[in-house]
Amino acid sequence: MTANRKVAIICSKAGLDECYPALILANAARQSGIDAFVFFTFWGLDVVTEEKVDHLHVNLAGNPASGMPTMLAGLPGMESLAGRMMRKQMTELSLPSVREMLQILEEAGAELYGCELAMQMFKRKKEELVPQVKDVITAGDFYDLAEGAQIIFT
């Protein structure tokens, strides 16, 4: 067997719709026998923050595919409403929630990392992150880990 293929996925946003691609790609990699690392940085840190992970929103404003005029999409409460609706729909389709996805990823052997700089910026401590996060590392550490990997930025 040749040396195992690797992917390193950078998740930099925490919209419900923006974080799923990273999580799904990481999971699909593991299912295909590919090693996967996910690096949560900047807003993406919310995805692995205990108090935020169950309340991720969907941003409709400025998104022509949402079908909602930007003027209305910017009204207060709209994105939390959209987030709730999307979560409900995903539950109906029996798709895993973000928290479940993180658990599945950990069980599947994908490695999740938080970004140290983002942690400092948002004044977060390691204890505030979900237990699936293996470590908090710098961008340089990430490159060391991801040596020889294909890098995907979401």
Add this chain to the structure above:
Amino acid sequence: MSDPTKTDLAAIAARLDALTAQVARLAERGRQDDLYDELVPVMRAMMGSAMGRLDAMERDGTLAFVRELGGVGQKVLASFSAADVRQLGDAVVTILETVRTLTQPDVMRVAADAGEAIQHADTAKPMGLFGMMRATKDDDVQRGMAVMMEVLRRVGHGVNAMAAKQQHADDKKAKLAEILGPKRQRKVLGTERAAPPKALPAAPVVKAAPPAPACAVPAKPGQVAAVIDGVAFTADGNLVDAAAWTRGLAAALADAERVGLTDAHWAVLDAARADFAATGSSPNIRRLTQVAGVSTKDLYVLFPRAPGRTIAKIAGLPKPAGCL
């Protein structure tokens, strides 16, 4: 009584009393929805037909109303049951107050005016959100809104009081049930004490299969890429025909995938084949955790490299589709 206006008056007064009595009876009930359901036809009847004639009555003067009250009482008695009348007696002060308030000339005028608007409802134009906002600039509309808000406030206040009363009654019932509860339970205590059978953690429990997930894609018929010992394989190494699978073949396929088959492996393989037989699609990992009762983690332990695909290969199923 020969005067048609007076006959009308009597009829209308009787009706009013009946309606008021109904309202009073409704007030006794606790259920909000009942109140709303029954109040709607009552209001409609009041607004729709009564207003025009009430207006006429008002012009005639309230003296006539008083004169007719005796006859009205008789009619009311005739058309109500004994229980109704008893309730009516209890609420008589409220009813009279309500009637008095409703029949005040000022109130009647306003009501008649509003009734007229409903009579001409067919000429009203449909109104949207912005139309509504424009309409609120009108002084009369603003005043009307204030009045309606006050009416709403009072109705809400009353309904809340009713709900609180009901809640109080429910609490009493609950307390009673609490006191009576142990006595009733004693009869079935034996069955309640029986401990629920504990699930054995060792062997994976095959759960009743949940409905096929929406993301599962029906398996496509595979193209024959190679035939080894009379068995056809696709280019990915899956069996072309799941029916050609045998347990001996599975062992050989597992060897090729470098998986040593144990009972735990077989349980997963059997669950996968059973699910394929039931749904016609090759289960992906998420589906396998559901039908085989094995955690994602254990699947990766049993089949370390690409468990979904490996299981499909060894179980003689098509390559699983879907992202999860």
